[in-house]
Amino acid sequence: xxxxxxxxxxxxxxxxxxxxxxxxxxxxxxxxxxxxxxxxxxxxxxxxxxxxxxxxxxxxxxxxxxxxxxxxxxxxxxxxxxxxxxxxxxxxxxxxxxxxxxxxxxxxxxxxxxxxxxxxxxxxxxxxxxxxxxxxxxxxxxxxxxxxxxxxxxxxxxxxxxxxxxxxxxxxxxxxxxxxxxxxxxxxxxxxxxxxxxxxxxxxxxxxxxxxxxxxxxxxxxxxxxxxxxxxxxxxxxxxxxxxxxxxxxxxxxxxxxxxxxxxxxxxxxxxxxxxxxxxxxxxxxxxxxxxxxxxxxxxxxxxxxxxxxxxxxxxxxxxxxxxxxxxxxxxxxxxxxxxxxxxxxxxxxxxxxxxxxxxxxxxxxxxxxxxxxxxxxxxxxxxxxxxxxxxxxxxxxxxxxxxxxxxxxxxxxxxxxxxxxxxxxxxxxxxxxxxxxxxxxxxxxxxxxxxxxxxxxxxxxxxxxxxxxxxxxxxxxxxxxxxxxxxxxxxxxxxxxxxxxxxxxxxxxxxxxxxxxxxxxxxxxxxxxxxxxxxxxx
Amino acid sequence: xxxxxxxxxxxxxxxxxxxxxxxxxxxxxxxxxxxxxxxxxxxxxxxxxxxxxxxxxxxxxxxxxxxxxxxxxxxxxxxxxxxxxxxxxxxxxxxxxxxxxxxxxxxxxxxxxxxxxxxxxxxx
Numbered sequence: 001x002x003x004x005x006x007x008x009x010x011x012x013x014x015x016x017x018x019x020x021x022x023x024x025x026x027x028x029x030x031x032x033x034x035x036x037x038x039x040x041x042x043x044x045x046x047x048x049x050x051x052x053x054x055x056x057x058x059x060x061x062x063x064x065x066x067x068x069x070x071x072x073x074x075x076x077x078x079x080x081x082x083x084x085x086x087x088x089x090x091x092x093x094x095x096x097x098x099x100x101x102x103x104x105x106x107x108x109x110x111x112x113x114x115x116x117x118x119x120x121x122x123x124x125x126x127x128x129x130x131x132x133x134x135x136x137x138x139x140x141x142x143x144x145x146x147x148x149x150x151x152x153x154x155x156x157x158x159x160x161x162x163x164x165x166x167x168x169x170x171x172x173x174x175x176x177x178x179x180x181x182x183x184x185x186x187x188x189x190x191x192x193x194x195x196x197x198x199x200x201x202x203x204x205x206x207x208x209x210x211x212x213x214x215x216x217x218x219x220x221x222x223x224x225x226x227x228x229x230x231x232x233x234x235x236x237x238x239x240x241x242x243x244x245x246x247x248x249x250x251x252x253x254x255x256x257x258x259x260x261x262x263x264x265x266x267x268x269x270x271x272x273x274x275x276x277x278x279x280x281x282x283x284x285x286x287x288x289x290x291x292x293x294x295x296x297x298x299x300x301x302x303x304x305x306x307x308x309x310x311x312x313x314x315x316x317x318x319x320x321x322x323x324x325x326x327x328x329x330x331x332x333x334x335x336x337x338x339x340x341x342x343x344x345x346x347x348x349x350x351x352x353x354x355x356x357x358x359x360x361x362x363x364x365x366x367x368x369x370x371x372x373x374x375x376x377x378x379x380x381x382x383x384x385x386x387x388x389x390x391x392x393x394x395x396x397x398x399x400x401x402x403x404x405x406x407x408x409x410x411x412x413x414x415x416x417x418x419x420x421x422x423x424x425x426x427x428x429x430x431x432x433x434x435x436x437x438x439x440x441x442x443x444x445x446x447x448x449x450x451x452x453x454x455x456x457x458x459x460x461x462x463x464x465x466x467x468x469x470x471x472x473x474x475x476x477x478x479x480x481x482x483x484x485x486x487x488x489x490x491x492x493x494x495x496x497x498x499x500x501x502x503x504x505x506x507x508x509x510x511x512x513x514x515x516x517x518x519x520x521x522x523x524x525x526x527x528x529x530x531x532x533x534x535x536x537x538x539x
Numbered sequence: 540x541x542x543x544x545x546x547x548x549x550x551x552x553x554x555x556x557x558x559x560x561x562x563x564x565x566x567x568x569x570x571x572x573x574x575x576x577x578x579x580x581x582x583x584x585x586x587x588x589x590x591x592x593x594x595x596x597x598x599x600x601x602x603x604x605x606x607x608x609x610x611x612x613x614x615x616x617x618x619x620x621x622x623x624x625x626x627x628x629x630x631x632x633x634x635x636x637x638x639x640x641x642x643x644x645x646x647x648x649x650x651x652x653x654x655x656x657x658x659x660x661x662x663x
Contacts, residue, residue: 269593269620272640273548276620279641280554287561326561333557340550388595 021055030098030119033105034077036112038063047098047119080104080115089122097122147239148172154201154232156181156194164240172238186213196226197234204228210241221245248490255487263414266384270351274344281337281344288334291325354380357410364408366520368401371409371448375439378413386421390435390454397442403520408491413439415484416452416512423456423510443518447498450514458506467502488514497521541566541583542651545576545590545602546618558644573597577605585613587651589638592619592630603633612662614654618642 024031024044033042043058058066066073076088080102088100098119105114142149142162149162150172158176172184182190189211196207207226212219220242227235298321301307302314309317322328354377379392386392402409417437424435438453459467468489492498492514504510542565544555552569559567568585570576572594580588588606592599603615616636631637636654638646 272620273546273551273591276618276640276642277548277551277554279643280551280558283644284554284557284560329560333560336553337557340553344550384593388593 025049025055028121030117032058032117033114034063034081034117035114036081038077038081040066041114042116045119047121076100076102077115077117080117081112083112147237150176150181150236150238151229152181152193152197152234152236153178154234156190156197158184159233164238189213193224193226193236197236200226200228200234201232252487252490255484263381267351267355267381269384271348274347278341278344278348281341285334285337285341288330288337291327291330295321295325295327350380351383353377357407364405366403367406368403369406369409371399371402371404371450371516372396372441374406374410374413375441375450377410378417379439382414382417382421385418386424386437389424389429390421390437393436393438395438395440397440399441399443399448400518402448402516402518404496404516405491408495409516412488412491412514413450413452415488416514419484419512420452420454420456420510423454423458426457427455444515446518447515448518450516451511452514453509453511455509458508458510459502459504460506464502464504468500492516495521540564540587540651540655541568541585542587542589543568543570543576543579543585545570545573545588545594545599547572547591547594551591562648573599573602573605576602577609580606580610580613584610586655587614587616589616589618589647589651592617600630600633603630607633612658614651614658616650616654618647 021044025046025048027046030045030047031042032040032044035041040059040061042056043053044055048055048057063074063077072088076086079086081104083104084102085104086102088102089097099122100117100119103116103118104112105116107113145162146164147162148164149160151159151161153159157178157180158172159178161172161174161176163172176184181193184190185193192209192211196209200207205228209224209226210222211224212221214220220240221244223239223241225237227237229235298318302318307314357374357377375394375396379386379394417439420437421435424437427435429435436453436455438451440451440453442449468485489500492500496516498517499513499515501513501515502510503513542559544552544567546552549571552571556567556569559565568579570579573590574597576588576590579585588602590599590602594602597605599617599619603617606613606615614635615633616638617630617634618638618640620640635657636650638650
């Protein structure tokens with residue numbers, strides 16, 4: 001075979017028109033062409049046969065000649081001859097339903113000199129009414145979604161907008177199209193979205209963003225997914241979670257109060273016992289002072305010289321008075337009473353100091369805090385839950401300050417300690433065989449890890465996956481509503497970007513492990529990007 | 540009047556011992572827990588037992604029940620820091636008197652006297 005000369009490539013060999021007609025007649029297509037005046041110049045393809053035309057038979061017909069048979073042809077061809085390229089779907093010709101493409105023909109200088117129609121059979125199962133219905137359903141469904149849906153051009157221009165159903169939300173609307181996203185949204189939010197859009201275009205993986213718009217408590221909160229679409233476009237699905245956030249905060253607040261209520265019973269007992277002996281001792285010392293004062297006055301009178309009796313008589317009288325006032329007992333007891341009173345007040349102030357962290361339930365700012373202090377406070381405050389049934393072991397490592405909402409973290413530790421105590425109680429402890437609660441802290445790289453271990457009843461394997469769910473509880477009514485661990489999860493995982501894990505062997509014991517990033521949550525002031533799946537991409 | 544105080548907190552017992560020391564006609568003893576209290580009662584009965592509720596091992600309610608069955612003539616008074624719902628209702632059906640920590644000597648003597656009178660009436 002002779003290789004064609006590359007120089008000849010521009011001059012293709014002439015087409016055998018008869019051959020081409022046979023090839024086209026063998027294909028299930030329709031190919032036709034009109035000139036600029038609407039006169040048919042071509043009519044070929046295998047679909048002519050079922051329509052009972054021969055190839056080339058209608059050449060020379062004008063559009064008007066076709067009108068009685070194909071009423072839409074004039075309109076579509078006319079549009080096409082005005083320069084528009086488009087597609088239609090029809091089922092006009094007998095049982096044939098066709099996908100039709102209307103393509104203008106242009107001269108080299110761009111002038112429309114005619115049009116080409118190309119049609120092929122659509123699938124047998126195609127049902128235009130069903131499609132229309134499904135499109136309608138789809139549109140209805142879409143408009144009922146409580147989300148804003150935006151389609152963005154690769155350059156960040158808003159292409160389409162589907163507003164949310166909730167009119168409360170800051171509304172995107174037709175006015176946003178076609179405008180750059182950074183003109184319609186606050187610049188920092190737009191930058192966040194554009195950065196995510198850029199990453200999505202590269203990774204083709206969904207991104208989840210959370211951000212608030214507006215100041216402080218009045219902020220509206222949004223949860224936004226950015227997804228890859230065709231042609232480098234991205235879909236932005238924005239959900240207003242302001243109300244949900246408020247509800248979550250409220251729920252957190254009420255379970256905090258519930259925990260506080262349960263706690264206060266135990267704390268009241270812890271405080272009232274030292275207060276009892278402090279007040280008893282003070283009452284005793286007040287009486288003792290009264291007696292000593294009385295004795296002092298008696299001594300002064302005896303020494304004053306106005307007493308005419310002989311010294312021996314006076315001395316005997318004083319000794320009798322001392323005995324009467326029980327002075328030896330008072331001298332022996334008062335120093336001890338003072339010492340125990342001081343111990344009692346120290347004990348009360350330790351408890352009150354440990355409680356202080358709960359007294360500002362609304363304080364949610366991040367501060368650099370000592371986690372070892374929080375562990376110690378949690379143990380003090382929960383003393384009434386564990387002191388009768390457990391030996392508490394503390395193994396506190398050297399920790400750097402951790403950026404966190406310390407009230408929340410103490411709350412979590414408290415819940416874990418109380419849970420441990422309850423697990424011991426459920427196992428049953430006797431005076432001779434107390435349980436064990438071990439709290440251990442250590443630094444691991446960029447994290448601080450706290451473990452709370454008990455040798456209590458343990459958690460059945462089939463229930464271990466559910467313990468962090470809201471309202472999950474195995475406790476009796478009144479002991480708890482099952483909010484403790486789900487609250488802990490919200491605080492550690494959601495609020496602090498930390499980790500909360502559980503190891504438990506039924507009948508042997510349970511260890512909870514809390515892991516907090518030393519640098520604080522990865523949340524910036526306005527928003528944070530999180531991986532689409534819980535836990536993924538985190539340490 | 541013979542009184543036995545029961546509490547797991549030694550300082551609390553010491554405070555009561557000092558405070559009740561000068562009271563004429565009161566003979567006081569002190570036990571660190573339920574079992575010790577029952578031993579002391581077995582050696583020598585008391586007119587009144589004043590006990591805490593929350594104690595390790597035997598708690599106040601168990602002690603009150605044991606005293607009630609072994610020494611029906613002994614009045615029972617609860618002195619508690621904070622009553623737990625449930626336990627409180629049960630204990631109040633067994634006890635002849637109820638005191639909340641902290642209480643003064645005056646309140647203590649009043650409740651003790653009322654409790655002993657009540658027991659004296661019922662046991663005739």
